[in-house]
Amino acid sequence: MTRRAVVGAAIVDDLRRPTRLLAAQRAEPSSLAGGWELPGGKVEPGEGPIDALHREVQEELDVRVRLGDQVPGPLTAAGAAWPLGASYAMQVWWAEIIDGTPEFGPEHQAIRWLTPDELYDVAWLTDDLPIVQRLEAAFRCTG
Numbered sequence: 001m002t003r004r005a006v007v008g009a010a011i012v013d014d015l016r017r018p019t020r021l022l023a024a025q026r027a028e029p030s031s032l033a034g035g036w037e038l039p040g041g042k043v044e045p046g047e048g049p050i051d052a053l054h055r056e057v058q059e060e061l062d063v064r065v066r067l068g069d070q071v072p073g074p075l076t077a078a079g080a081a082w083p084l085g086a087s088y089a090m091q092v093w094w095a096e097i098i099d100g101t102p103e104f105g106p107e108h109q110a111i112r113w114l115t116p117d118e119l120y121d122v123a124w125l126t127d128d129l130p131i132v133q134r135l136e137a138a139f140r141c142t143g
């Protein structure tokens, strides 16, 4: 079965020396509401993942970002994506804001900038935990 493509942004304060990660708390659907995630969403038919990520970040947070490297996940056949349940695969890129101040819209109930020591202070969606661990390792290397 082919997994539906999702993209996520690991938005940090500074791509070269990250000290904070932006986490967003979902408002919907009820099964996921309250859980924390990386901003992003589904890639639309005919859309490339990078375009989708820029679109989602603009829609959800009203900011423009510069993308850094991809944060590779274990699903190599799905473009180094991370599994989300059985149906989705999320490609993740590092990102930094180049225009705007993030404001959450109807998709979210809150956003937070987390230091490496605060990374697990929020209730990440279950499938995000391995991704956050990977991000944490990168923070600790460059911090």
Ligand SMILES: Nc1nc2c([nH]c(=O)n2[C@H]2C[C@H](O)[C@@H](COP(=O)(O)OP(=O)(O)OP(=O)(O)O)O2)c(=O)[nH]1
Pocket: 006, 007, 008, 032, 036, 037, 038, 039, 040, 041, 042, 043, 084, 085, 088, 090, 125, 127, 128
């Ligand atoms: N965006 C995002 N989605 C995630 C993460 N972790 C995780 O399990 N998911 C799940 C939640 C959803 O089932 C799916 C992504 O869907 P979404 O609801 O964010 O996509 P979308 O913005 O395009 O929403 P919609 O138009 O379909 O309502 O992936 C994450 O870190 N970021």
